[in-house]
Amino acid sequence: MSKTRIFAVSMIVFMLIAFFSNPKQEQHEKIVREKAIMLLKQQAGKQNEQVVDFGIQLFGNTLIDQFMQNHVSVENYYLFSLTKIRVGHQDNTIGGGAFGTIWLSPKIDEKAAEIAKMIKEGL
Numbered sequence: 001m002s003k004t005r006i007f008a009v010s011m012i013v014f015m016l017i018a019f020f021s022n023p024k025q026e027q028h029e030k031i032v033r034e035k036a037i038m039l040l041k042q043q044a045g046k047q048n049e050q051v052v053d054f055g056i057q058l059f060g061n062t063l064i065d066q067f068m069q070n071h072v073s074v075e076n077y078y079l080f081s082l083t084k085i086r087v088g089h090q091d092n093t094i095g096g097g098a099f100g101t102i103w104l105s106p107k108i109d110e111k112a113a114e115i116a117k118m119i120k121e122g123l
Helices: 003-020 025-044 049-059 062-071 112-121
Strands: 072-076 081-087 090-098 101-104
Touching (some): 025 081, 025 090, 025 112, 062 081
Antiparallel strands (some): 090 101
16 A cells, blocks of 8 residues: 555544544533533632532522523534633634543633623623
């Protein structure tokens, strides 16, 4: 086999693996939901962490669900996917997924106060 054919077959195999291991939207949402809860707890401080836990249990994650519906989107490009958050009228990429793994950008920590505010506004 020539090097060109080996390269072509390798690329096809690589793309098939990427396609079938691309994280699903639910996986992205789970990671962002966990991060949003963590950011809420950080914004509340150590004294109010239990209050946030109680609020999340009491409201049954409705605030987080509303935040996810209104501000978080996942764009699937078949070989990889991107997680975006809408702040104001601007979409910011906060994460990406490929090969069964999702990475969140440090941008989400920079926007922590805005994210917590958006979730709290859902009250």
